[in-house]
Amino acid sequence: MGLKRSDRRGFLKSGAVLAGGLALGAVRPASGQTPESVAFIKGSEELIAYGQRSRFETAVRISHGRTPSPDAFGLVKHVATPLQESVGVITPSALHYVGTTRGSYIPDIDPQEHRLMIHGMVDRPLTFTMEDLKRLPSVTRLHFIECAANRPSPTAKTIQESHGMTSCAEWTGVLLSVLLKEVGVKGGASWIVAEGAEEVKGASSIPMAKAMHDCLVCYGMNGEAVRPQQGYPLRLLVPGFEGIFNVKWLRRIKVVDEYYMTYNDYGHLRQEPENAALGYLIGPKSVITFPCAGQQLPGRGFYEISGLAWSGGGAIRRVEVSTDGGRRWTDAEIRGTAYRMAHTRFSLNWNWDGTETALLSRCTDEQGKIQPSRAQVAEFFNVPLDPSYRVPGRDNTIQTWRVASDGSVHNAYA
């Protein structure tokens, strides 16, 4: 079961893993070796120009919602990341999740022709070319984006189906505050409306305080241009807010003095705008990516449990893991820097004894907010907890994976 922090360092060092019958299933004395005759990849100029992954790597995104037509994105609303294959904290751009609600065709934009207009309650309305934006002071930050619909689900067979609508990338661009200072925001302006170039010119209303704080107008993603499915050539990053605010193919920002109702309003403003704005924040959330539903453990023995944690409220401060269905919790190790509003990798060493059990993770963010269980949420709303219980609003509850005695891993809520 869970190891205490003090045990961890000396665990492998002691040789106990190998000597004590808790060995890696497959490690063997050095007699075998990779076959001597190695095949080689026949290259091409194309492969020099822009490399590809191995033909043995087959992790792909999957589409949720409607079935893809030959036009594919024309009818696909949700394309989910294969988190079961994730390593580190960066999602490769080719595997970054895609959510779309404003017409789902991907605009094919020539960056030379693209403009960002900022107007409304400003002293100097301006139009920026891509070249203009790239001349301005830039920042690079690691941030996750997550669809508000991403959640534990009784129908999900895999983590990709339940949690695949979140991804994390290194974003580069200009702070929106720099642009807003250039145009000069007039007194009384309290919201911005950000509009993309997609079919229905969908827009999102964002509080001015957030816009001036840490929003980014991004042209770079993971070291190259933002991908078309992510808003090429320009997207808005609204760190920690629901995915829908991160406007893609950004072409216009209007500075206004009240919340604008838009095509995308999912009932955010049933409350007062000021309170509702806080409600846009993705709550502290975590999920174990290995082992997870759909995977198969080859046998008892040592495993590193690994997962991702993130919060719209800032940096992840703590992740706890339970390997006994939630009775005991052990602090996981946070791997690398826990950035604000970014996926954070955690891990815990684990010896599986071969009996059925359940794995859970829960995280705490820098504000002290703790990821809740489904039972806690049901109790809060005073409703019965059953497998089909759907958490109202965004769902950041704990995911439980059931490990069967044959090593198969399952969604405990299915």
Added chain:
Amino acid sequence: MGLKRSDRRGFLKSGAVLAGGLALGAVRPASGQTPESVAFIKGSEELIAYGQRSRFETAVRISHGRTPSPDAFGLVKHVATPLQESVGVITPSALHYVGTTRGSYIPDIDPQEHRLMIHGMVDRPLTFTMEDLKRLPSVTRLHFIECAANRPSPTAKTIQESHGMTSCAEWTGVLLSVLLKEVGVKGGASWIVAEGAEEVKGASSIPMAKAMHDCLVCYGMNGEAVRPQQGYPLRLLVPGFEGIFNVKWLRRIKVVDEYYMTYNDYGHLRQEPENAALGYLIGPKSVITFPCAGQQLPGRGFYEISGLAWSGGGAIRRVEVSTDGGRRWTDAEIRGTAYRMAHTRFSLNWNWDGTETALLSRCTDEQGKIQPSRAQVAEFFNVPLDPSYRVPGRDNTIQTWRVASDGSVHNAYA
């Protein structure tokens, strides 16, 4: 010219850029806008599975050395990263530089068949499958790799030709020390020999102290599997050492008690092994990636100068930029976290007055080592400095870019 640190924050805020005649060349009042009729990308299932970059993005790697044959990699020794297009600190895996000296075909390895054998002066020689390795405690770290031949050059027309043989990625894998502790290194063992699966089974000898300190056996790169050109399914990362030590397609590590001369020995051991080992370290180095040779400034006005700095000796502590040919130096801003042995992004705000000038950067690492000029190196070796002067060994000297009055940017050494 260079702005003082204290001036920077209020620079754009004040509106002086726009109001004072030092405006962005192309910013204009908000009358124009992206054309209303937007074309859309016709999708495909393939595009859902694994996304692609925009057809408008054309940055590619270029091959150095011999001309590519139809078999391409069969005759290509150096494939350089387009640093002129870089943003942030991550190099996209598709654009990561490739260097090869041990037969240059790319092995086509089935990860199910791949094994890593560790043997020699050990208590328990072991063979690990990929599955074994992925069960062990992992780490994720940002690290650069650089070819020892990467350097300012009088023949280089672009930064890609002079500096493109370095890249930086988020690497995930097992600390080599974990594996070495598993096999149990015998007393007296002082070196390891790491061997890849390429044609000539090239190998590198690495001091045991380095092997136990921070070397990584990597299966992950930028959030997915290591790419074939980078050693799929397994490569050794030797942070801060010359590129040649970072053995790709890693299949065997032999623990030994002396330096082994290998196919790849580029005279590293003309000195005592202990001293030579220190000589493997890439020195503190930096280069301005915008503006750089081959680029064209559209006119006078405001620009963010941006570049990369890195050192084999640890983290970058300071970067200075000169915008007047080296007479005055200004501290640049370090963007994001300066990780040890990782590319570090720096930037400096700059108003170009339209006259010919030269841009330079120099960095200092955590050990206090400062990137030298070519003149300093020539003086040290007491040789005349002329344009064709070739710095002996690795060359981490300052690169100067000349900005002509027409805005074109050139290699000052060409």
